[in-house]
Amino acid sequence: MTLAQRWAGVDPGSVSSEPAAEWWLMRAGDLHRLVSLLTVEFDEVFGPVAVDGVIRVRQIHSLADLPIGVTEEQETASYRLHETGTALRFSYGLGPDSLKSIVHPPRSPVWTMRRQDGSLVVDPALHGTTTRAVIGARACDIRALEILERTQTGGPHADPAFTARRSELFVVAIDCTHPAPTCFCKTAGQGPAADQGFDLAVTELDDPNGVVYLVRAGTDRGRSMMFALHLGYAPPRQIERRTRALEEANRDFIRELPNDASDVVRQTDHPQWEVVAERCLTCGNCTAVCPTCFCTDMEDRVGLDGETATRTRVWDTCFSQEYSHLGPGPHRASTAARYRQWLSHKLGTWHDQFGESGCVGCGRCITWCPVGIDLTAEIESLSLDPLSRPSEEMP
Amino acid sequence: MQHASPSPIVWPDSLDRGEPPSLAVWKFASCDGCQLSLLDCEDELLAVAGRVAISYFPEATTAMVSGPYDVSLVEGSITTAHDAERIRQIRRQSRLLVTIGACATAGGIQALRNGRDVDGFRSIVYAHPEYIDLLAESTPIADHVPVDLELRGCPIDRSQLLQTLAALLDRHALRLPTTSVCVDCKARGTSCVMVAHGTPCLGPITQAGCNALCPSFHRGCYGCFGPMESPNVPALRTQLELLGLDGAGIDRLLDTFNGPAFAEFEQEPESGPP
Structure with a gap:
């Protein structure tokens, strides 16, 4: 019996009824078996892969696809991968891809249209029954997935494409023991350990006898998978080590996001908007790497023979002039207006729309902004009284 | 994000008459690369073989049909007084004039000579410099005649060219990034x-349209679109300096394919009402 059969009738999101005290212990060989099982049970498995010096989220086929013994250095506008020589597979901070790239991909087909017998026939894109799993999701990304889900399915018109990709996604979380200096999940409201929203959660610990992985299940289907692997429980000593490792990680945050940012970003006349506009390239990198930015545009292509057409949903960015193009032209023509739109939506009006902040503190927009604009620094400047603001703001 | 072309395209009347529109391809100062992009579309062009009448395209065919033409694709920049007169004639014979490639839209690589010692270049490059009658600057087509649509790039993107032809043939909106x-x-x-x-x-x-070709081969973008x-050119300059380029290196990067076009944005970005 496959796991999929075992899960028939099991609500994928149902929380385990057993006490949360079940901690399984895996060694590298067991991790290999876990990834193999995932590749057998799911049509597509995604995980961290080192590509061109960057940890990306890509489809994987075995544990060998995952990086080993690498870590990264991140700062504003800088990311570098280094070899460490260890046997650790998850000892690095976030790369540019979040779960958004899986559930809300850059391009997704909407429909095709064709001429037939003098009329036009529309064939809606099929969302399919492809099953997917991901290994390596961090707490902030799971939180972002929930936020993204609310934006796409929370209203009366749930997006079927998103729902198809999201609802059955099997999530193997990795507790973040190596937060990057650019991230600030602690003050954004979660992490570094995943506390919900996963099927399995894993903590990787270095150990004199080889790397160990402590695993806990968040859902019944996660527990089924642990039982299928016939794993032993973890000794209390390892669980204590995990606690210490996460306490240490939780101390490492340099950046923070103040609680009152929602009011701060609504100061539409603050001179800081013009100051940041001098640096902003309006290139759209921040919205692309943001795990909750969801805006899209529709792209239509007509075949040269005039017989067929396709509509594709593509990522859009509020940093584009065309994004706000109405009859007379873009109503957010200036860079200041566009940066303000992004930040005041993310941290301000997102609360009004969805009852929460749109920022999870992953810091991707800080690392991947080509000129290193740091939203936490912008919030700090916006928090200053404009009249008492120091005149020198440029770095 | 895509956008409609700045002014609505007025489609040639021949489409309403049910005739295949006539297409002409013209060359000015250029390397022919953009015209080759058109020839490179041969498989796709077979689909429209009966829908377009190629009336003037010396790179591809010896057949030459006199104008007027429904659509003229123009490659290259204006570098001689003769060019400047010829483009006016072509404009008069063309219902729709589309410029293709960085030479035609911005002056191209040959605009590197603008503001420099053209006489000196001429005496070094040519055995008989007296035969060469050059204007002081290499300029885009739009500096000389009205242009209906510009396709950027060095060379142009074949997909954008095919989309343009498809929009022309079936008169639907054309949106370019x-x-x-x-x-x-x-x-x-x-x-x-x-x-x-x-x-x-x-x-x-730099404007999208090439599907980010150079970075996909680990090279920085050369700005050919x-x-x-x-474009916030001053802010990118600051970052390029942090990456180790000096002012001359940055100038060289910006000047290579679209120098005059980027130069217009060297000052602080215009700040409209927020």
Whole structure:
């Protein structure tokens, strides 16, 4: 019996009824078996892969696809991968891809249209029954997935494409023991350990006898998978080590996001908007790497023979002039207006729309902004009284 | 994000008459690369073989039909007084004039000579410099005659050319991107060469349309599609300096394919009402 059969009738999101005290212990060989099982049970498995010096989220086929013994250095506008020589597979901070790239991909087909017998026939894109799993999701990304889900399915018109990709996604979380200096999940409201929203959660610990992985299940289907692997429980000593490792990680945050940012970003006349506009390239990198930015545009292509057409949903960015193009032209023509739109939506009006902040503190927009604009620094400047603001703001 | 062309295209009357529109391809100062992009579309063009009448295209055929033409594709920049007169004649014979490539839209690589010692160049390059009658500057077609549509790039993107032909033949809206190359890098999953490798790149200020070709081969963008809709050239200069380029190096990068076009944005970006 496959796991999929075992899960028939099991609500994928149902929380385990057993006490949360079940901690399984895996060694590298067991991790290999876990990834193999995932590749057998799911049509597509995604995980961290080192590509061109960057940890990306890509489809994987075995544990060998995952990086080993690498870590990264991140700062504003800088990311570098280094070899460490260890046997650790998850000892690095976030790369540019979040779960958004899986559930809300850059391009997704909407429909095709064709001429037939003098009329036009529309064939809606099929969302399919492809099953997917991901290994390596961090707490902030799971939180972002929930936020993204609310934006796409929370209203009366749930997006079927998103729902198809999201609802059955099997999530193997990795507790973040190596937060990057650019991230600030602690003050954004979660992490570094995943506390919900996963099927399995894993903590990787270095150990004199080889790397160990402590695993806990968040859902019944996660527990089924642990039982299928016939794993032993973890000794209390390892669980204590995990606690210490996460306490240490939780101390490492340099950046923070103040609680009152929602009011701060609504100061539409603050001179800081013009100051940041001098640096902003309006290139759209921040919205692309943001795990909750969801805006899209529709792209239509007509075949040269005039017989067929396709509509594709593509990522859009509020940093584009065309994004706000109405009859007379873009109503957010200036860079200041566009940066303000992004930040005041993310941290301000997102609360009004969805009852929460749109920022999870992953810091991707800080690392991947080509000129290193740091939203936490912008919030700090916006928090200053404009009249008492120091005149020198440029770095 | 895409946008409609600045002014609505007035489609040739021949489409209403049910005749295949006549197409002419013209060359000015250029390397022929953009015309070759058109020839490179041969498989796709077979689909429209009966729908377009290629009336003037010396690169491809010896048949020459006299004008007027429904659509003229114009490659190359204006570099001689003779060119300047010829483009006016072509404009008069063309219902729709589409410029193709960085030479035609911005003056091209040969605009590197603008503001420099052209007589000196001429005496070094040519055995008989007295035969060469040059204007002081290499200028885009739009400096001389009204242009209906510009396709950027060095060379142009064949997909954009095919979309343009499809829009022409079936008279539907044509939308070309105005956002940065970064948008395409992120969409296709290319890691940022500037952030991850420290490679100088013009992608953030360059218009998308090439599907971020150079960064996908680990090279910085050379800016061959020219300025995106709101290019912050001074801010990118500051970052390129941090990556180790000096002023001359940055100038060289900006000047190579679309120098005059980027030069218009060297001052602080215009700040409209917020």
